[in-house]
Every structure is written in structure tokens, then in C-alpha cells.
Amino acid sequence: MQELLHNISQCKICKAHLPLGPNPILSAHKNSRIILLSQAPGRIAHEKSKAWDDPGGRQLRKWLNVSEAQFYNPENFAIVPIGFCYPGKAKTGDLPPTPECAPQWHQKLLDKMEHVELIILIGAYAQNYYLNDKKNLTERVGNYKEYLPTYFPIPHPSPTNRFWRSKHPWFEELVVSELQKIIKGLI
Numbered sequence: 001m002q003e004l005l006h007n008i009s010q011c012k013i014c015k016a017h018l019p020l021g022p023n024p025i026l027s028a029h030k031n032s033r034i035i036l037l038s039q040a041p042g043r044i045a046h047e048k049s050k051a052w053d054d055p056g057g058r059q060l061r062k063w064l065n066v067s068e069a070q071f072y073n074p075e076n077f078a079i080v081p082i083g084f085c086y087p088g089k090a091k092t093g094d095l096p097p098t099p100e101c102a103p104q105w106h107q108k109l110l111d112k113m114e115h116v117e118l119i120i121l122i123g124a125y126a127q128n129y130y131l132n133d134k135k136n137l138t139e140r141v142g143n144y145k146e147y148l149p150t151y152f153p154i155p156h157p158s159p160t161n162r163f164w165r166s167k168h169p170w171f172e173e174l175v176v177s178e179l180q181k182i183i184k185g186l187i
Contacts, residue, residue: 004109013104
């Protein structure tokens with residue numbers, strides 16, 4: 001696992017598409033129990049070289065009902081984005097993750113993590129990559145039980161996603177408590 005993580009940290013396959021250059025951000029351990037699979041690190045994560053150390057990360061930890069120490073322990077949570085580097089700014093939010101990372105590295109990572117019990121698919125990019133269905137994010141999140149026990153789809157916790165959350169209060173009222181119960185049973 002350490003060799004694989006080192007190789008990923010040196011990856012430059014999408015360098016030409018990255019406005020701030022490559023800085024692969026992920027964490028994993030051979031004993032990881034849960035994978036947090038999201039789109040790509042944001043600008044703050046790129047600058048700090050640390051995933052989820054921003055308002056979206058605070059919201060995600062609240063949804064999971066875990067402490068920072070629990071969250072950043074890779075034996076609890078592997079942090080594996082679709083794109084490992086910051087893709088740049090879009091009109092609203094960030095650009096989509098570069099398409100090279102997931103096919104190049106994901107299966108190699110998954111093969112090394114033999115104790116994974118849940119993959120949380122955070123946002124549409126992760127869900128579209130891993131779920132072979134024609135549903136949109138709202139349908140997936142609303143029907144999360146269809147994807148258990150392997151996957152649990154949730155919206156992205158970014159502040160730019162607050163409009164979706166305000167239109168779908170059932171997510172935080174009903175789905176988050178179910179997610180928290182599962183997480184509590186795994187860590």
C-alpha cells in the first residue's frame with residue numbers, strides 16, 4: 001500500500017490540465033473500513049495538501065457524526081477522489097475532476113483495501129462513475145437503500161450545494177441519521 005500511495009503522490013498524468021499543477025491528495029490504509037469517494041480536492045485542499053479541511057469537510061464530518069481524529073484516521077476512512085488533483089475553478093464551483101485518475105488508480109487502491117465495508121459516494125461525479133444506473137443525484141440519495149450494503153450515495157457537502165440541501169430537507173432530516181447509524185457501527 002505504501003508503495004502505491006507513493007506512486008500516486010508522484011503522478012503527473014493530467015499535469016497539462018491542472019492550472020495549479022499536480023498535487024495528488026488522498027489517504028488510504030490497507031485496513032480502511034470506509035471509503036469517502038468524492039469528486040476532486042478543492043483549491044483550499046490543494047493549498048493545504050489536506051482533503052476536507054474546509055467548510056465542506058466540516059459539514060461532512062457533521063453528517064457522519066465523527067470527530068476530526070476519527071475522520072482523518074485512514075484505518076477508519078480512506079479519502080479517494082475521482083480526480084486526485086485540484087482541477088481548477090469553474091463558473092460556479094470547481095471544474096469536473098480530470099478523467100485520468102480513477103481508471104489509472106482506483107482499482108489498484110481497492111485491491112489493497114481488503115477490509116472495506118462501505119463506500120460513501122459523495123456527489124454526482126462519484127455516483128456517475130460507480131453506479132451503473134440512469135438516476136440523478138436526488139433519486140440516488142432518496143433511494144440510498146438500493147445501493148447498500150456496498151454504497152451510500154450522498155450530496156456533496158460544499159457550501160455551493162446549499163440550494164440542493166434547502167430544496168431537499170428530507171436528506172438531513174432522514175437520510176443523515178441512517179448514515180450515522182451505519183458509520184457508528186463500523187468505527
